[in-house]
Amino acid sequence: MSPVEIGLWGIALLFVLVFLRVPIAFAMAIVGVLGFGWISSWQAGLSILARDFFGQFASYSLSAITMFVLMGSFAFVAGIGERLYEAAYGLVGDRKGGLGIATIIGCAGFAAICGSTAATAATMGKIALPEMRKYHYNDTLATGTVASGGTLGILIPPSTVFIVYGFLTEQSIGKLFIAGILPGLVLTLFFGLTVYLMCRFKPELGPPGESISMKAKLKAFFSAFEALGVFVLVIGGLFLGWFSPVQAGGIGAALALLIGLFRRQVTWENFVELTKDGLRTATMILAVIAGATIFGRFMAVSTIPFYLAGWVQNLPLSPTAIVAVIIFIFFIGGFFIDVMALITLLVPIIFPIIKHLGLDLIWFGVIIVLVSNMGVLTPPVGVNVYVVKALAPEIPLGQIFKGTIPFLIAIILTTGIVVAFPSLSLYLPGLLK
Amino acid sequence: MRFRRVAEGLEWAGIAGLLLMLLFTVVDVVGSKVFNKPLPGAIEWVGYLQIIAIGSTVAIGFYANRHISFEFLVWHLPEPVKNVVNKFVSMICFAFFILLARESFIYGLSLQKAGEISSTAHIPLYPFAFFLAFAAVIASLFFAGQLLPAKPLPSRERGAKHESS
Numbered sequence: 001m002s003p004v005e006i007g008l009w010g011i012a013l014l015f016v017l018v019f020l021r022v023p024i025a026f027a028m029a030i031v032g033v034l035g036f037g038w039i040s041s042w043q044a045g046l047s048i049l050a051r052d053f054f055g056q057f058a059s060y061s062l063s064a065i066t067m068f069v070l071m072g073s074f075a076f077v078a079g080i081g082e083r084l085y086e087a088a089y090g091l092v093g094d095r096k097g098g099l100g101i102a103t104i105i106g107c108a109g110f111a112a113i114c115g116s117t118a119a120t121a122a123t124m125g126k127i128a129l130p131e132m133r134k135y136h137y138n139d140t141l142a143t144g145t146v147a148s149g150g151t152l153g154i155l156i157p158p159s160t161v162f163i164v165y166g167f168l169t170e171q172s173i174g175k176l177f178i179a180g181i182l183p184g185l186v187l188t189l190f191f192g193l194t195v196y197l198m199c200r201f202k203p204e205l206g207p208p209g210e211s212i213s214m215k216a217k218l219k220a221f222f223s224a225f226e227a228l229g230v231f232v233l234v235i236g237g238l239f240l241g242w243f244s245p246v247q248a249g250g251i252g253a254a255l256a257l258l259i260g261l262f263r264r265q266v267t268w269e270n271f272v273e274l275t276k277d278g279l280r281t282a283t284m285i286l287a288v289i290a291g292a293t294i295f296g297r298f299m300a301v302s303t304i305p306f307y308l309a310g311w312v313q314n315l316p317l318s319p320t321a322i323v324a325v326i327i328f329i330f331f332i333g334g335f336f337i338d339v340m341a342l343i344t345l346l347v348p349i350i351f352p353i354i355k356h357l358g359l360d361l362i363w364f365g366v367i368i369v370l371v372s373n374m375g376v377l378t379p380p381v382g383v384n385v386y387v388v389k390a391l392a393p394e395i396p397l398g399q400i401f402k403g404t405i406p407f408l409i410a411i412i413l414t415t416g417i418v419v420a421f422p423s424l425s426l427y428l429p430g431l432l433k
Numbered sequence: 434m435r436f437r438r439v440a441e442g443l444e445w446a447g448i449a450g451l452l453l454m455l456l457f458t459v460v461d462v463v464g465s466k467v468f469n470k471p472l473p474g475a476i477e478w479v480g481y482l483q484i485i486a487i488g489s490t491v492a493i494g495f496y497a498n499r500h501i502s503f504e505f506l507v508w509h510l511p512e513p514v515k516n517v518v519n520k521f522v523s524m525i526c527f528a529f530f531i532l533l534a535r536e537s538f539i540y541g542l543s544l545q546k547a548g549e550i551s552s553t554a555h556i557p558l559y560p561f562a563f564f565l566a567f568a569a570v571i572a573s574l575f576f577a578g579q580l581l582p583a584k585p586l587p588s589r590e591r592g593a594k595h596e597s598s
Contacts, residue, residue, distance in 0.1 A: 021507045022522050023500035030529055050536035054562055057487045060480040063454060066487070070455065243462065246479065250458030276444065279451050280499045283490040286483075288501060338501045380505050 003039050007302025010035035014295070024341040025287035029053075032294030039301045048294055056290040060246060064173060066282040067249025068158040071234075072114030073278035074253050077270050078260030080227050081123035084109035087224035089131070089209065090217035097199030097206035099135060100145045101192045103128040107149030108188040109224065111156035112231040113252065115163070116281065117376045121150025121384045125391040131209070138205040139395050144403020145195060146391075147384040151373035151411070152191075156184035157235050158249065160285060161343060161372055165365045167289065168296075168347045172362075173245045174238045175429040179362050180369060181235075182424050183414060187370075190410035198406060230255050239432065285340060292344035299348060309352040319357045323364070323419060326350055327371055334375025338383065342375060343368060363418070366425040370415040377404040377411075435578030436571075440492035443571050447489030454482045474554025481551070484561045488568035495575040523579035530573035537566035 001009075010031050017027040029049065037045020056062060075081065088105035092098040107124050114120050125146040132142040154161040157177030166173040199206035212220075234252040237243040243251065260266040299305055312322055333342045347368065354364045376384045378401075385400045392400075418425055461475035472478075494500050507518055541562030549558045 017525070018503045019506045020518055020522050021502045021504060022525060023495075023502045025500060026526060026529055029533075030525065033532075046532070046536055047540070049533055050540040050562070050565070053533060054484065054537065054540060054565055057484045057565065058480040058561065059483070060476045063458075063479050063483050066451065066454065066483060067458065070451065242466065247458055247462045250455055251462055253455055254459045272448070275448055275451065279444070279447055279486060279490050280494055280497060282451075283447075283487045283494050284499050284501060286487050287491060287494070336505065337503065341501050381503075 003302045004304055004307060006035055006038055007299060007304040010298055010302065011304075018337075023287075024338070024345075025284075025291035028288075028291035028295035028345070032291070032296070032298040035298035036294070036301060039298070048297055052293045052297070053290045056293055057286060061173075062163075062167060062286060062289065064245035064249050065160055065163050065285050066279075067246055067253055068115040068160060068163065069282045069285070070275070070278045071158070071249055071252040071256055072116055072119045072153075073274040074256035074260060075110070075113045075227075075230070076119065076123050077266050077274045078256050079263060079265045080113060080230075080256065080259065081106065081110045082127050083220070083223045084227050085124065085127045085131075086220040090212060090220040093209040094211040096203055096208050097195045099128065099132045099137060099209050100141060100195035100199070100206050102209075103132070103145050104149045104152075104188060104191045104195065107146075107152050108156060108184065109227055111152040111154075111184065112235070113158075113227055113256065114153055115158040115160040117150045117153040117373070118383050118387050119150075119281075120153030121147055121387045122391070124149060125388050129388075129391055132206075135207050135209050137207070139392075140399050140403040141195070141198060141205045142403075143388045143392060143395055143400040144405070144407060145191075147377060147382070147388045147400060148191060148404050148407030148410075150384045150387065151376055151407075152184060152188060154372060155180045155187060155366075155369050157181065157238075158252070159369065161339065161369050162365060163245065164285065164289060164340065164343060165347060165368055168292070168344065169351045169361050169365070171365060172429075172432075174241075175362050175432055176365050177235060177245075178239055178428045178432060179366050179425045181428055183366055183370065183418050186417060186424065187373075187411065187414045190414055191407055194406045194410050226259050230259075241432075288340055288344050292348065295345075296348040305349050305352045308349060309356045312353045313356050319359055320419065322353070322357060323359065323367070326353070327367065327415065327419075330368065330371040331374055331378075334371065334381075335378045336381060337375075338381055339372035339375040343372065360422060360426060362429055363422045363425050366418055367415060370411060370418060373411050374408060377401075377408055434496055434575075435581065436574040437493075437496050439571055439574060440496055443489045443568065444493045445489075447486045450482045450485030450489065454479050454486060457482065474551065474556070477551040477554045477556055481556060481558070481561050484565060488565050491568055492572040492575060495572065520580065523576040527573050527576035527580060530569045530576065534566045534569035534573065537562050537569060541566060 014027055014031045018024055033045045033049050036048060085106035088102035092101045103124055107120055110120050110123055128146055129142060157180050162176040163173055166176050230252055234248045238248045376382055388400050389397055457475050457478045461472040465471035507515055541559045544562055545559035
């Protein structure tokens with residue numbers, strides 16, 4: 001059997017194991033060891049198992065994931081999300097649809113100190129959902145806003161997905177982070193516009209919230225400055241080359257913890273609970289990366305990615321059309337597979353194609369994150385929708401999925417803009433040293 | 434769930450590892466940026482402590498259902514088929530973690546024999562490989578628990594269950 005045939009059998013076996021509910025990280029490792037062993041030697045296959053798990057778990061560059069996840073957890077403990085929401089409420093809360101727009105602004109703010117979609121949706125959902133329901137917001141709009149706003153967590157830096165993508169494609173994590181800022185702001189604007197337009201045409205969907213005094217507005221606004229401070233230090237430090245991504249995440253986590261201690265919001269119980277939660281999330285991501293590394297070695301010796309790259313290059317299609325096809329594959333995959341797993345599965349196969357076509361891998365990274373944003377909202381595995389469902393169990397799942405549809409259109413629109421105007425994502429990284 | 438307490442106990446080692454990672458990173462940054470004295474070997478310590486942090490949490494991740502898996506298809510299977518599939522998957526995963534433990538142990542032995550240490554802080558590497566092997570054994574216990582026949586309830590509980598049904 002040729003290496004390519006073994007590779008194809010391996011991919012089929014991977015799908016069988018995944019569909020049988022073997023955790024994706026370990027399914028990739030199992031198939032990787034078997035396939036690599038078959039093509040090279042069984043001894044070699046077995047030795048990469050321990051070496052790759054050891055190597056990835058001990059990887060300093062991957063510590064950035066652990067640190068940024070911890071930063072998000074500590075930011076939650078510190079109540080930063082709450083103060084961000086209050087500041088955004090002060091800005092627009094007393095207008096039609098204002099609470100929804102405030103939720104989006106709050107999500108964008110929290111995304112600037114947290115790199116996960118689920119954590120952003122959970123944090124903002126806990127604060128914003130009760131408020132929106134208090135003012136008789138339509139449930140579909142309220143839950144859709146929270147689930148969708150959470151997706152900003154991986155586009156606005158820091159972002160765990162950017163770190164994983166950067167690791168898989170050997171791109172600068174600092175540049176990827178910076179590349180996400182402008183598209184993140186555009187998406188925030190489109191999300192805000194979505195809420196505004198929906199409430200403009202159907203005012204009963206989002207009645208205005210209670211008006212607050214100018215003094216209270218200013219107080220709320222200034223209390224959110226700590227989040228801005230953390231963002232400026234962490235991302236600014238990365239931008240100016242003061243910190244490595246790991247150091248930036250570490251400093252961000254320590255600052256968030258200090259803010260929580262200073263504000264007396266950290267208790268032993270919530271500290272332990274959130275540290276455990278962050279650690280479990282980081283473990284899940286690093287296990288997927290370790291499994292993907294082993295699977296990637298198998299794919300490399302099977303030569304499938306190189307055949308695929310050559311085949312795609314010879315297709316009578318323009319590079320933009322090929323990117324559109326790849327986006328479509330990710331979009332469809334996002335319906336069924338968790339985005340982190342999808343990225344670790346597909347990026348090692350697809351990025352040689354992008355490289356072959358001479359396209360920018362930083363730009364492509366932003367597109368991948370935008371498509372991942374769709375994946376966390378689409379059924380049946382839209383993680384953010386389940387997060388919101390956990391916060392509002394009485395609202396049917398279908399209603400929450402329905403609520404995300406207008407926001408999905410906003411994400412598709414932003415993706416189109418980033419594809420059509422690469423400078424939107426490449427301008428800021430171009431300023432980096 | 435069987436062996437959950439073992440995994441929970443190990444998770445505390447993970448928390449300690451994680452907080453030490455954070456401490457080393459912060460001390461390194463403050464030392465280098467403020468006092469112009471970076472912490473020697475900080476990069477190596479952070480990396481190896483991550484093995485403790487992550488390795489210790491793999492097992493509890495199974496109990497807490499935190500590892501990504503594709504549930505959609507198996508959900509729709511009839512209960513008896515689902516049970517067979519679960520046993521089959523548990524067997525595969527158990528074998529995988531035992532293999533990972535064995536290979537990590539062999540890898541640790543080879544590191545020990547070669548006297549491998551990190552380049553700056555001169556940290557011996559083999560204990561971390563042995564730790565990974567240990568963590569893999571603890572993770573395998575989750576699947577062993579799934580393969581073992583269900584624990585009989587204590588007689589008093591059994592009586593209560595009988596009455597309620």
